[in-house]
Amino acid sequence: MPNDCIFCKIIAGEIPSHKVYEDDLFLAIMDVFPTTCGHVLILPKKHAQDILDLPVDTAAAILPLAQKLAGQIYAAFHPDGLNMIQNNGPAAGQSVFHYHMHLIPRWESDGAVKQSKPIKISPKELANMATTIRNNS
Numbered sequence: 001m002p003n004d005c006i007f008c009k010i011i012a013g014e015i016p017s018h019k020v021y022e023d024d025l026f027l028a029i030m031d032v033f034p035t036t037c038g039h040v041l042i043l044p045k046k047h048a049q050d051i052l053d054l055p056v057d058t059a060a061a062i063l064p065l066a067q068k069l070a071g072q073i074y075a076a077f078h079p080d081g082l083n084m085i086q087n088n089g090p091a092a093g094q095s096v097f098h099y100h101m102h103l104i105p106r107w108e109s110d111g112a113v114k115q116s117k118p119i120k121i122s123p124k125e126l127a128n129m130a131t132t133i134r135n136n137s
């Protein structure tokens with residue numbers, strides 16, 4: 001693990017956290033800088049920088065855990081909705097470079113997460129993008 005990774009230090013117990021869930025692969029904790037009340041982070045225990053670095057078995061296991069914890073958050077706080085957000089790279093808003101998924105309960109008009117505006121794009125450009133992505137499989 002990188003010596004300066006705050007999430008690795010939390011997983012190792014060197015920095016305290018408010019644990020929500022733990023198993024062999026994951027630790028889920030309360031975000032200490034929450035976007036809303038009930039904001040949870042899911043951390044894989046083995047350091048991985050981002051989605052491209054995450055082992056496929058860990059990637060496959062995170063969504064069922066996110067679903068389970070989302071259910072617990074709904075039951076606990078009765079939000080109107082919930083965002084699952086996962087940022088990769090500084091341009092996407094990643095600030096801690098240890099893969100993590102945010103579970104952010106939402107309430108009507110909380111204004112907590114800004115919705116993006118769609119860019120203008122033609123059907124031909126969309127078709128070209130789909131082809132380009134398919135060609136990189």
Ligand code: ZN
Nearest residue numbers: 005008047098
């Ligand atoms: Zn780490």
